[in-house]
Amino acid sequence: MIRTVVADDQPVVRHGFAAILDSAPDIEIVGSAGDGRELVTLVRETAPDVAVVDVRMPVLDGIAATARITAEHPSTRVLVLTTFDLDEYVYDALQAGASGFLLKDVPADRLVEGVRAVADGSMLLGPNVTRRLVSDVAARTPAPEPVPGLDTLTPREHEVLLAVARGLSNAEIAAELWVTEQTVKTHVAAVLRKLARRDRVQLVIAAYESGLV
Incomplete structure (x- = not known):
């Protein structure tokens, strides 16, 4: 079983993602959080395989939370979900240690596949995201x-x-x-x-x- 936690500041979205993932036969939701600080504590307590994290959250945003999680719990992989397909979010999330990046409007089966891929250590980036990441890295590393x-x-x-x-x-x-x-x-x-x-x-x-x- 892929032990998973979900973090999003919108309860409907959070519970919806959790329900979709928990319905998969090989994924178990072991907790959810409404902000980044709560997420860090949840990961510390449950040691999940995957954390599905929203970028924009109160108290501690998703990128800062991702950095703490990957530093303190290397075995937990982070899949970032966001409504905003912006270059800065992609680059910063991956630099913080995220293993994948998806938009929130992905189909339910793609979300499930995404958690499985990240848990397996695979790279989860759409072609457009990969191209922008490459360009951004090149620009930031003269x-x-x-x-x-x-x-x-x-x-x-x-x-x-x-x-x-x-x-x-x-x-x-x-x-x-x-x-x-x-x-x-x-x-x-x-x-x-x-x-x-x-x-x-x-x-x-x-x-x-x-x-x-």
């Missing part, structure tokens, strides 16, 4: 920054990192490199470990900040 561990990657791991940075899935990488998906998963796990990154989103950011892409 000179490449060294990424510790990059020089320890094997040639194949470099290829996999480049493919992840392009937004390819494990299946797409496997087809491109003529290897099995399990082999790709093994390489991705090795890259995550060597670069000390928590998930694929952070690998994308590392690839661009280092100038590798």
